[in-house]
Amino acid sequence: MELKELVGLKAAEYIKDGMTVGLGTGSTAYYFVKEIGRRVNEEGLKITGVTTSIQTKELAESLGIPLKSVDEVSCIDITVDGADEISEDFQGIKGGGGALLFEKIVADNSKKVIWIVDESKMVKHLGAFPLPVEVVCYGSIQLFNKFNEKGYNPEFRKTATGDYYLTDEKNNIIDLHLGEILDPKALAEELIHLTGVVEHGLFLDCVDIVLVGTKDGVKVIEAKR
Numbered sequence: 758m759e760l761k762e763l764v765g766l767k768a769a770e771y772i773k774d775g776m777t778v779g780l781g782t783g784s785t786a787y788y789f790v791k792e793i794g795r796r797v798n799e800e801g802l803k804i805t806g807v808t809t810s811i812q813t814k815e816l817a818e819s820l821g822i823p824l825k826s827v828d829e830v831s832c833i834d835i836t837v838d839g840a841d842e843i844s845e846d847f848q849g850i851k852g853g854g855g856a857l858l859f860e861k862i863v864a865d866n867s868k869k870v871i872w873i874v875d876e877s878k879m880v881k882h883l884g885a886f887p888l889p890v891e892v893v894c895y896g897s898i899q900l901f902n903k904f905n906e907k908g909y910n911p912e913f914r915k916t917a918t919g920d921y922y923l924t925d926e927k928n929n930i931i932d933l934h935l936g937e938i939l940d941p942k943a944l945a946e947e948l949i950h951l952t953g954v955v956e957h958g959l960f961l962d963c964v965d966i967v968l969v970g971t972k973d974g975v976k977v978i979e980a981k982r
């Protein structure tokens with residue numbers, strides 16, 4: 758079994774009847790959502806899902822998982838999501854799949870957040886993975902130029918056909934190729950205050966449990982935040 762599938766199945770064990778569950782986005786979260794769908798259909802599991810992207814909404818709908826929007830629930834019991842990088846002190850980069858904005862809104866409204874990754878995502882410092890920054894289209898070239906001046910090595914995310922990538926909220930993404938982020942909190946603070954930046958992919962002090970898929974099985978790590 759693929760490591761991504763292993764952690765997806767393990768995460769589903771945390772989900773119990775009556776819960777409101779944040780359904781993450783990406784190729785790892787896919788296995789979690791599939792398993793929740795299977796349990797809803799085969800075991801009669803009663804949950805309400807809150808999705809983190811149009812992609813996950815379509816998947817969950819196709820599996821018959823009952824859904825509500827984040828604004829229709831009082832809070833979310835557990836959110837299970839993937840991550841692009843997790844540092845030694847459990848800070849994360851997310852948004853490789855472009856879903857960072859909805860993912861952060863859902864995570865911020867969750868009592869417990871679980872990230873599911875394979876061991877290749879566990880790093881010492883964040884930054885080898887390009888940091889996604891979601892920006893409104895108007896003025897995005899000005900922001901790009903600012904990032905360039907700061908030496909952040911920006912790159913507009915493009916589609917396979919060469920068009921500017923658009924998020925579910927119809928914003929652009931600028932990926933910053935930083936190499937190493939030694940002070941993620943300072944960077945997060947700087948980015949979120951730039952006019953035109955909607956959100957960035959630094960997910961700080963956000964996760965409670967990390968499930969890491971290794972060749973020897975799933976490692977369960979309780980993160981302190």
Ligand SMILES: O=C[C@H](O)[C@H](O)[C@H](O)COP(=O)(O)O
Nearest residue numbers: 783784785839852854855856
């Ligand atoms: O925008 C996408 C999300 O943040 C994903 O959870 C993240 O990119 C990890 O995706 P994957 O499990 O496909 O590596």
